[in-house]
Amino acid sequence: MSSNDIEILKRALSREKAARKQAEKILEDKSKELYLLTTKLKSTNQKLEDRIETKSSELQGLFENLVDAYVLMDLSGNVIEMNNAAVELFGYDIHKERLNVVSLIYKEDFTYAMNSFAKLVKEGSFSDYEARVYTKNRGIKTVHINASIIKDKNKKPVAAQGIVRDITDELFRQRSFEEQQKQLSVIVENSSLGIVLSQFGKIVQTNKAFQNLLGYDQEELLQKEVKDISIKDEYTKAAISMDKMNKGEIDHFTVNKRYLRHDGSTFWAKTSVAAVRKQDQSVKYQVALIEDITEQLEHEKQRDLLLKKLEKSNKELNDYAHIVSHDLKSPLRSMNALITWLKEDYQDVLDENAQQSFDMLLKKIDKMDHLINGILKYASIDKSDQPKQKINLQQIVADTIDIIYIPDHITIKIDTHLPVIKGDKFRLQQLFQNLLNNAVKYNDKEQGLINISYTENNDFWQFAIKDNGPGIPEKYHHKIFQVFQTISDGKESTGIGLSIVKKIIELYEGKIWIESEQNKGTTFFFTLKK
Structure with a gap:
C-alpha cells in the first residue's frame, strides 16, 4: 500500500470518526429532547388523569344528586344505570333486580312509546315526550322525558339515556287551575255585576x-x-x-x-x-x-222625602192631639161643673132616677177624660225624644208597684233579679205600669198572683208577666193591642193601655205576644233589643 493510499485511508477514517461523533452528538441531543418530552408527557398525562378523575367524581356527584331522574339503558330497554331520583320515582333498584323499561310503559300508551323510541333511534334525540308510566307498586305517574342516543366511535348507536321528570302533581295543579279558570269565567260572564x-x-x-x-x-x-x-x-x-x-x-x-x-x-x-x-x-x-244603583238611589231619595213628610205629619198629629184634647177637655170640664151644680141646686126636687141619670152622665164625662188622656199619652210616644241611659228595671218595677194600687189579696213576685238595660226611664215605667195595672185590675181570684221574670238572649231581653186571672179568649189576643179596643166595659178601660205598651216595645225593636187560658190566667211575653 502506498503512502498515498494510507493518507487517503487516514482522511477517510478521520471523516468517519468526525461523522460518528456528530451522529452521536445528534443522537445524544435527540435522546435528551425525547427524555424531556417523555418527562413532560408523563406529567401532562398525570394531570390529565387527575383532571379526568376529578371530573368523573363531579359528574358522579351530579348524577347522584340530580333532582330529576336519570336513566341509561341499552337499545333493548334493559336499564344499565339510574340515579337516586330514578330509584325513588320508579321504585326499582337495578343493583338488586333487573329492569326493562318496557315493563314501565302504561298499556294505553304502548304504541305511542314504541313509535317515540323508534324516532329516538332514527333521529338521535327527542324532547318534551310525555307519557304515563307504572311504578313498582303499580302506581301511575305522568312523566316528561328528554332523551338522546349514545354512539360508539364508529357512530353506531349502542345505548340511550334520558332525563325523566315527574309531572303528575304539576299536571293535576294545571288541570285544577284550568278548571278553576273555566269556573271563574262562567261566574264572571254570568255575573249580574259589571266586571x-x-x-x-x-x-x-x-x-x-x-x-x-x-x-x-x-x-x-x-x-x-x-x-x-x-x-x-x-x-x-x-x-x-x-x-x-x-x-x-x-x-x-x-x-x-x-x-x-x-x-x-x-x-x-x-x-x-x-x-x-x-x-x-x-x-x-x-x-x-x-x-x-240608579234605582236604589232614587228609592233612597223617595224614602228620605217620605221620612221628612212622616216626621212633619207626626209632629202635626202630635200638635193636633194636644189642641184637640185641650178643646175637648174644656167643654168636658164645663159639662162636669154644670151637672154637678144642677145636682146640688136641685137635689131636693130631683127623684132617684134623675139623680142616677146625672151620675151616669158624670161617669161618661170621666171616661171621656180618661180617653183623652190616653190619646195624649199614645201620641206623645216618639222615638225621637228617647234618651238612652242605663235603667235598673228592678227599681223601675219597685217604683211602679208603689204607684199603682195593689189590693191585699194580690201578690206580685219577681222570680229573678231584673237586669240593667239602656233606655228611657219614663217609657219603661209606662210599659210595666200598664201591664201590671191590667194584671191587678182584672184579677178575679181570691188569692191573686202575678209573677215577673226574664231570660237573656244574644240580641235581646225577653220578659214575662204572668197572672192567674180570668184569662183572655184567643179571638181577642190580637185585638187587645189595637187602639181603643178593649174586652172590658169598666169605666177606666179606654182601650189604649196595651196599645201604648206595644208602641213602646216597638221603639226598642221588640215584639209582644200572649199565652192565655180562660179561668187559669194570662202571660204577657215581650222582648226589648239590647
Whole structure:
C-alpha cells in the first residue's frame, strides 16, 4: 500500500470518526429532547388523569344528586344505570333486580312509546315526550322525558339515556287551575255585576253585564280608557284613590260614580276597585265591580222625602192631639161643673132616677177624660225624644208597684233579679205600669198572683208577666193591642193601655205576644233589643 493510499485511508477514517461523533452528538441531543418530552408527557398525562378523575367524581356527584331522574339503558330497554331520583320515582333498584323499561310503559300508551323510541333511534334525540308510566307498586305517574342516543366511535348507536321528570302533581295543579279558570269565567260572564279589568286606566277585559250596562260590545270597550266612560269631575275623585292604590297606600276602595252609556245617557253605579299586584307589590291590574244603583238611589231619595213628610205629619198629629184634647177637655170640664151644680141646686126636687141619670152622665164625662188622656199619652210616644241611659228595671218595677194600687189579696213576685238595660226611664215605667195595672185590675181570684221574670238572649231581653186571672179568649189576643179596643166595659178601660205598651216595645225593636187560658190566667211575653 502506498503512502498515498494510507493518507487517503487516514482522511477517510478521520471523516468517519468526525461523522460518528456528530451522529452521536445528534443522537445524544435527540435522546435528551425525547427524555424531556417523555418527562413532560408523563406529567401532562398525570394531570390529565387527575383532571379526568376529578371530573368523573363531579359528574358522579351530579348524577347522584340530580333532582330529576336519570336513566341509561341499552337499545333493548334493559336499564344499565339510574340515579337516586330514578330509584325513588320508579321504585326499582337495578343493583338488586333487573329492569326493562318496557315493563314501565302504561298499556294505553304502548304504541305511542314504541313509535317515540323508534324516532329516538332514527333521529338521535327527542324532547318534551310525555307519557304515563307504572311504578313498582303499580302506581301511575305522568312523566316528561328528554332523551338522546349514545354512539360508539364508529357512530353506531349502542345505548340511550334520558332525563325523566315527574309531572303528575304539576299536571293535576294545571288541570285544577284550568278548571278553576273555566269556573271563574262562567261566574264572571254570568255575573249580574259589571266586571272590568283595567291596566293604568286602559280597559283590557269586560264581562257581558258591563257591556250591557254601557251599550258597547267587547271590541269597542277595548279601544277605550276608563276616563272615556266616566263623568269628568267624578273621574277626578276616583283618580285620587287610584293614585293611592298605585303608590301602595291602599289595596281597594269603593266609590259611587256615574258612567256614560253609548247613547249618551248616564247611570249611577257603586264601583268597588281592587288591586292585582306583582311580586314587587306594584300594580299589575285593577279589577272593578260595577253595580247599577240608579234605582236604589232614587228609592233612597223617595224614602228620605217620605221620612221628612212622616216626621212633619207626626209632629202635626202630635200638635193636633194636644189642641184637640185641650178643646175637648174644656167643654168636658164645663159639662162636669154644670151637672154637678144642677145636682146640688136641685137635689131636693130631683127623684132617684134623675139623680142616677146625672151620675151616669158624670161617669161618661170621666171616661171621656180618661180617653183623652190616653190619646195624649199614645201620641206623645216618639222615638225621637228617647234618651238612652242605663235603667235598673228592678227599681223601675219597685217604683211602679208603689204607684199603682195593689189590693191585699194580690201578690206580685219577681222570680229573678231584673237586669240593667239602656233606655228611657219614663217609657219603661209606662210599659210595666200598664201591664201590671191590667194584671191587678182584672184579677178575679181570691188569692191573686202575678209573677215577673226574664231570660237573656244574644240580641235581646225577653220578659214575662204572668197572672192567674180570668184569662183572655184567643179571638181577642190580637185585638187587645189595637187602639181603643178593649174586652172590658169598666169605666177606666179606654182601650189604649196595651196599645201604648206595644208602641213602646216597638221603639226598642221588640215584639209582644200572649199565652192565655180562660179561668187559669194570662202571660204577657215581650222582648226589648239590647
